[in-house]
Structures are given as structure tokens and as C-alpha cells.
Amino acid sequence: MRRTFAIADVLPIALVVAxxxxxxxxxxAPIWLNLxxxxxxxxxxxxxxxxxxxxxxxxxxxxxxxxxxxxTLAGYVTASVYAAMPGxxxxxxxxxxxxxxxxxxxxxMLVAGALGYVIERIxxxxxxxxxxxxxLATTGVLIIIQQLAIAIWGADLLHVSQPTELKKAVxxxxxxVENYRLLICAVGLAxxxxxxxxxxxxxxxxxxxxxxxxxxxxxxxxxxxxxxxVGVFAAGSAMAGLGGALWAIYQEVIFPEAGLQVMIMVFSVxxxxxxxxxxxxxxxxxxxxxxxxxxxxxxxxxxVACGFLLLLFVLVWRPHxxxxxxxx
Amino acid sequence: xxQELLRVDDLHTFIGDYHILQGVNFDMHEGGxxxxxxxxxxxxxxxxxxxxxxxxxxxxxRFDGRDIVGLSTAAISRLGIGYVPETLGLFSGLTVAETxxxxxxxxxxxxxxxxxxTSLFPALRKFWHSRSGNLSGGQxxxxxxxxxxxxxxxxxxxxxxxxxxxxxxxxxxxAALKQLTQQSTSILLVEQNFHFAASxxxxxxxxxxxxxxxxxxxGDIARDEALRRQLLGVSVV
Numbered sequence: 001m002r003r004t005f006a007i008a009d010v011l012p013i014a015l016v017v018a019x020x021x022x023x024x025x026x027x028x029a030p031i032w033l034n035l036x037x038x039x040x041x042x043x044x045x046x047x048x049x050x051x052x053x054x055x056x057x058x059x060x061x062x063x064x065x066x067x068x069x070x071x072t073l074a075g076y077v078t079a080s081v082y083a084a085m086p087g088x089x090x091x092x093x094x095x096x097x098x099x100x101x102x103x104x105x106x107x108x109m110l111v112a113g114a115l116g117y118v119i120e121r122i123x124x125x126x127x128x129x130x131x132x133x134x135x136l137a138t139t140g141v142l143i144i145i146q147q148l149a150i151a152i153w154g155a156d157l158l159h160v161s162q163p164t165e166l167k168k169a170v171x172x173x174x175x176x177v178e179n180y181r182l183l184i185c186a187v188g189l190a191x192x193x194x195x196x197x198x199x200x201x202x203x204x205x206x207x208x209x210x211x212x213x214x215x216x217x218x219x220x221x222x223x224x225x226x227x228x229x230v231g232v233f234a235a236g237s238a239m240a241g242l243g244g245a246l247w248a249i250y251q252e253v254i255f256p257e258a259g260l261q262v263m264i265m266v267f268s269v270x271x272x273x274x275x276x277x278x279x280x281x282x283x284x285x286x287x288x289x290x291x292x293x294x295x296x297x298x299x300x301x302x303x304v305a306c307g308f309l310l311l312l313f314v315l316v317w318r319p320h321x322x323x324x325x326x327x328x
Numbered sequence: 329x330x331q332e333l334l335r336v337d338d339l340h341t342f343i344g345d346y347h348i349l350q351g352v353n354f355d356m357h358e359g360g361x362x363x364x365x366x367x368x369x370x371x372x373x374x375x376x377x378x379x380x381x382x383x384x385x386x387x388x389x390r391f392d393g394r395d396i397v398g399l400s401t402a403a404i405s406r407l408g409i410g411y412v413p414e415t416l417g418l419f420s421g422l423t424v425a426e427t428x429x430x431x432x433x434x435x436x437x438x439x440x441x442x443x444x445x446t447s448l449f450p451a452l453r454k455f456w457h458s459r460s461g462n463l464s465g466g467q468x469x470x471x472x473x474x475x476x477x478x479x480x481x482x483x484x485x486x487x488x489x490x491x492x493x494x495x496x497x498x499x500x501x502x503a504a505l506k507q508l509t510q511q512s513t514s515i516l517l518v519e520q521n522f523h524f525a526a527s528x529x530x531x532x533x534x535x536x537x538x539x540x541x542x543x544x545x546x547g548d549i550a551r552d553e554a555l556r557r558q559l560l561g562v563s564v565v
Contacts, residue, residue: 206429206430216382217417220417222479224400325421
């Protein structure tokens with residue numbers, strides 16, 4: 001699709017740059033550089049967890065609270081993969097360390113994607129178009145996933161350490177960045193590019209965008225939209241699995257409420273970015289990551305409030321978010 | 329007489345608690361244009377939606393000798409029925425090219441088919457890379473019909489194609505639809521504009537309160553003003 005950019009489209013990106021420049025006025029340059037790189041990696045981490053929900057909530061209009069459960073489940077699957085291959089985690093070989101992270105992420109995506117398929121077929125399909133029932137049904141699924149996790153892995157915190165070499169940092173003078181953050185940046189950027197290509201350039205992406213706008217019309221052209229939507233739901237759930245796995249490793253711990261704790265950030269960036277917009281979710285995630293890092297350094301007690309203030313500011317400035325694909 | 333293409337028998341459709349179609353019966357033949365006429369709320373649009381499976385009906389609908397009640401909308405479409413709804417069913421964010429590529433269900437639609445469609449509707453070639461949300465009313469109507477035609481269809485269902493269009497655009501539309509019937513595509517037309525319907529259709533069914541009240545040749549109803557007044561409540565000057 002040929003997209004023409006207006007000044008209004010550039011403003012959210014300009015806001016990210018403005019936040020960085022403003023922070024530089026309060027923080028010395030070497031620390032600012034480290035905080036900025038860390039903020040971008042946290043932002044990409046949030047994007048990895050939120051991007052699946054952008055498809056499910058933003059495009060398909062399903063309020064899926066089970067997304068939090070899938071993020072939690074991914075953390076536990078990661079812990080199990082770690083337990084199965086402890087030597088790979090403690091290895092001093094970087095490629096082995098990267099492989100164990102990718103293996104955990106792949107297993108988490110598989111489990112979350114398969115569970116997402118089942119959730120769509122059994123729980124969500126009967127409640128399309130009814131937000132209240134969606135909230136009740138998917139919250140029920142979230143509770144079931146949490147209780148199953150407690151039954152299988154126990155209620156205590158489970159340690160999910162970062163592999164040995166990924167804990168180490170690359171340093172350039174006073175500037176340093178951990179290898180794990182670099183890995184997150186690489187995966188986050190790859191997912192962003194893949195999603196933009198899939199939605200904007202591929203035949204499947206055309207189909208998804210069309211089905212979201214007019215489902216009946218797409219069915220009248222000979223496409224079985226219910227199969228398309230279950231595929232999108234499963235893909236969105238798999239992305240929750242990827243984000244959940246990498247988040248658990250980043251936090252180095254997993255517990256039954258872990259997914260719920262990040263859902264406020266996840267919903268915030270989807271709303272700030274504009275419903276259904278992958279680009280919006282990406283820009284909003286980076287912005288939130290940066291602001292959290294800068295505020296966390298300057299006024300640590302205000303970190304939680306800054307996310308809400310950003311949401312409030314954007315809703316007043318642009319009630320539909322940065323780049324809304326659908327307006328409800 | 330050509331072969332029967334579509335037969336609708338004792339069609340009943342409910343929307344929520346409302347019994348909208350209460351026994352619709354008609355048939356149409358291959359290669360022709362049939363018009364469904366009737367006052368507002370008679371059940372014309374619901375009949376088209378029932379045929380497409382968008383409003384699941386009870387009764388019997390046979391297309392090309394096959395019972396299609398109970399099939400999904402997509403399966404009905406793949407049997408060779410295209411649908412142009414009153415709302416046009418376009419995607420405002422997609423360009424003309426993207427819309428037709430999607431409708432062709434192929435990354436590379438048949439070039440000759442696209443050339444034929446753009447010869448029917450030259451404006452589409454001019455606005456090939458424009459988003460459909462930015463087209464004029466007439467251009468949108470043309471794109472909606474082109475979307476239904478980009479894959480070869482044996483029958484297209486067209487709901488109120490002249491609504492809100494300027495007379496010059498209506499004339500273009502008549503010419504394009506006439507050309508279409510020469511390509512062995514049949515048309516089932518729902519239309520309030522009697523002149524437009526009469527200029528295209530050979531067969532006619534009149535609906536009233538969800539039931540068939542009359543079926544016959546368009547010539548009969550076009551010539552007989554008393555009958556037209558009785559069935560449709562309109563007089564054509």
C-alpha cells in the first residue's frame with residue numbers, strides 16, 4: 001500500500017526525539033547515552049509483549065485478558081526449557097547462550113500459539129462483538145492459566161537467569177550495553193520489520209486489513225474469514241509467548257502474576273499507538289521505555305505515575321492514538 | 329428458453345426475532361438479467377443476503393442445480409456468485425489495485441481480465457493507486473462491481489447500484505452491465521429506479537412484505553401501468 005506521510009504522522013516520532021533531548025538537559029551525556037540505549041531495549045521488550053495484542057485487540061476488537069496468562073505461561077515454559085538444558089545456560093559460549101534463549105522463545109511461542117488457537121475456537125468465537133462477555137471469558141481463561149501454572153510449577157518465585165555470556169556487557173569507554181539487551185533489540189526490530197512487511201506488503205496482510213474493515217465483504221469474495229481470524233489470534237498469542245519468554249529472562253524471575261503486572265504497560269502502548277497500528281505500538285513502546293528509564297533515574301518514585309501521565313497526555317492530544325488503523 | 333440458473337423456493341429468513349422473508353419464490357435463467365422489485369422494506373436486500381448466506385435462510389435455494397442453503401458465504405462465492413451490496417463493501421484503506429488483487433484471490437490477477445474490467449470502467453485505471461475511500465460515489469460503485477467480476481462469475485447480485493449516482497454515471501453503468509451479460513454473466517438486480525431496472529432486466533419478481541406477489545417478464549410490467557401501480561405504487565413517465 002502506498003502510504004503518504006503527513007506532518008501529523010511525524011509528530012509522534014518527533015515527540016520521542018524531544019523526550020531524549022529534554023532528558024539530556026538534566027542528565028550528564030555518558031549516563032544519558034546508557035539510559036537511552038537501555039530505554040530503547042526496554043521499549044522493544046514492551047513492544048514484543050504488546051505487538052500480539054495489537055493484532056488481537058486493535059484489529060480483531062477482542063479484549064483478550066488471557067494475553068497476560070500467555071505471557072506468564074511463556075515464562076514458565078522458559079523455566080522448564082532452562083531446567084532441561086542447564087549446561088546451555090551456564091555455558092561460556094555466547095552462541096550456545098543465544099541458542100538456549102531462542103529455544104526457550106520458540107517453545108514458548110509454540111505453547112502460547114497452540115493455546116491461543118484453542119482459546120479462539122472455544123472461548124472467543126462465541127463472544128465476538130460483545131466486549132463484556134470477552135472480558136469475563138478471557139479473564140476466566142487467565143485465572144485458569146494462573147492456577148494451572150501454580151499446580152504445575154508451584155506458587156513460589158522461579159528463577160530464570162540470564163545465560164552467562166548474555167549478562168556481560170559490551171563497553172565503549174564510559175558507554176556500555178549488556179549483550180542480552182542487544183539480543184532483545186535485534187529480536188524486537190526483526191519482529192517490527194516482519195509485522196510491517198506482513199501487514200502492509202503481503203497478500204495475507206491485505207486480507208487481514210480488509211477483513212477487519214468489512215468481514216462480510218471479504219467472505220463474499222470467497223475467503224473463509226473465521227480461519228483467517230483464528231490464525232491471527234494464534235499468531236498474536238505466539239507473539240505473547242515470545243515476549244513473555246524474553247521478559248522472564250530479562251527479569252530473571254517468573255511468578256503467577258508476572259503477566260498481569262505488565263498488562264498495564266501493554267494496554268497503554270496499544271492505546272497510545274492507536275488501535276491496530278504496529279508502527280504506533282512500536283513508537284509508543286520506545287517512548288514509554290525511554291520515559292520510564294529517564295524518570296527512573298531522576299525521580300525513581302514517579303516511574304509508575306509516568307506511564308499514566310503519558311497515556312493521559314496522548315489521549316488529550318490525540319484521542320485515537322498516534323496512528324489509529326481502526327477508530328472505535 | 330435458456331437453462332435455469334437460480335431457483336428460490338419458499339424462502340424464510342429471520343433477523344433476530346423478526347420474520348423478514350415469509351415465503352419468497354422465483355427463478356432466473358442463465359445469461360439474463362432479473363430484477364427484484366418492491367417497496368422499501370419488502371425484503372429485496374434480505375433476499376440477496378440470504379442467497380449469499382449472509383442472512384442464513386430456511387427453504388431451498390438451488391444454484392446451477394445444487395442446493396446452496398447451509399453453505400458458508402465464502403463457499404457460495406466460490407461456486408460462482410458475486411455480490412455487490414448496497415453499502416458497496418469496499419475497504420477505504422486499500423487502493424483500487426489492492427482491492428482487485430484481493431478480489432482475484434491471487435497475487436497476480438489475470439491480466440486480460442483486468443484489462444477487460446478497466447475497459448468497462450476506464451476511471452478505475454486512472455485511479456489505480458488511489459485509496460477507495462478517496463474515490464467519488466460513481467467510481468466507488470464501479471470498483472464495487474469490478475471487485476465482484478475480477479474472478480469470473482456466473483451470477484452477480486447487485487443491490488441498488490444507482491443509489492445517489494448522477495444520470496451520466498447511471499448511463500455508464502447501464503452500458504457496462506449490458507456488456508457484462510454478453511460475457512455470459514447473469515445479473516440479479518435489486519433496484520428502486522424502475523427506468524434503470526427496465527433498461528436491463530428481462531425477468532422480474534415483485535416482493536411485498538417478504539413474499540413474492542408477482543413474477544413475469546419485465547416487458548409485461550413496463551407496458552402495463554395499472555399493474556405497475558398495483559404492485560409497486562409507481563407511475564413511470
